[in-house]
Amino acid sequence: MLDPIRDWDDAFANSAHIPGSETLPAQWAMAAATFRDSGVRIERDLPYAAAPRARYDLVWPEGTPRGLAVFVHGGYWLQTEKSDWTHLAAGAVAAGWAVCLPGYTLAPQARINEITSQVGAAISAAALRVDGPIRLAGHSAGGHLATRMICADSPLSSRVLDRVAHVIAISGLFDLRPLLRTAMNDRLCLDQAEAVAESPALLAPARAIPMTCWVGGGERPEFLRQSRLMAAIWDGLDVPTTLHIDDDHNHFSVIAGLDDPDSALVRCWLTTDH
Template identity: 55%
Template sequence: MRDWDDAYANSAHVPGSDKLPALWTERAAAYRAALKSFTPDIAYGAGERQRFDLVLPDEDSKGLAVFVHGGYWMRFDKSFWTDLAEGARYHGWTVALPSYTLTPAARISDITTEIAAAIVAAAARVAGPIRLAGHSAGGHLVTRMLCDDGRLEPAVYNRIASTLSISGLHDLRPLLKTKMNDTLRMSLEEATLESAALHLPRGPSPVTAWVGGGERPEFIRQSELMANVWTGFDVPTRLVVEPGHNHFTVVDGLKDPSSAITKSLVGLD
């Protein structure tokens, strides 16, 4: 029988991963301190964690890029990841980084609704096209914005130019077999509803599934699945397996304006 806990155990397979949260915190804080234009803690709802930060470019904004963090819907917040905005900011995009209520205080379906509200609120402040990106659980949340159950109002959905799911989770049903589900509290019904790969796409908005070549095989399978399934519905999809990266380093390229993953996010690939 397959060990599904091990299939999703990224930290157990990356030496030194216990030190990473402190490193992320330090890097993000240093980046915020150096920014010329940064607007923190903009409310998109009444909840304590229903806030997003905006990182503004030096020149006129080309549009809105949204980055949704991961952590298995159970941990972290926007403050860990501010420096990941640099690649898109450099290219002239305003970057929104939302936090959201974590499980078990919220269900995953509630978090999906929160992220839709965050995108709508950010879109009301920033004109132009919208480019979505998310890592791990965040990859799940941004692909859910493209599904046929219509979480975004048409005026906002129609502005989405592309979506980048980085090491995303697109079929949540295997997580029912993990110890994490004691916290996630998913039923089969909710896991099915919240799986983008089990939905029809709302439209032909392009999707890139990006994953590190050194990640757990389950994350590569999840990315392959998303790219494969929605191709059958005439959605422009792309799968990128980037060599040399694990689940934690695969997002580092978002800090680099010249990296392939940044170019994918901002439409320069």
């Protein structure tokens, strides 16, 4: 039996439980800049709406893309930006996929439901540029946003949804109600109604699009619980759903494999079709 969670701020405090995490943002920024400077073809800051952060980057492979891979960044809807994560497109690009990295307005300037709509608009814009299947991925809050794209109230049109072949939510957040008990909600501004309406685990799937909940075995217990919850509920709703607990990776090391086309994470993202 799992121990009950009494301190919800601590339950979501990833950095506080990962030694050396204070150095990671600089490492990510350097890796992203190095990849951008490597000669890869990238179109940056393509607008999909009027808001200043309503821009996406599109990284192209050599030759005709096999399809569109989308990576939605995390940061609790409050921090980081698409340019911090460009290097995580490397694995999919090397495997022949065009990669979209959506930016979005951060809370509290936007509510989470507005961020969901923005990510849908970014994916829709990129889908007009790239033919073929669409494979979505997101990390942490980005895992939430990627999964929201395949809920019954998806912001994606039926035409775009028809192209979505797989969603992989890495360390995702699927039940937002516990966030109502955290200090970060002073900036997220969630109320009970929005927390329910934006929780994929409480929503019906749009259709039976294969989904993977991928989480590190060394993560905070709440992230393991959330992935197990999501996988169990949507499996019961006849969605081809897989739960993968990735060794003892923590909340940040779990995404490291995205820069390697031969990693298990990238292979799962780009080839899983159940």
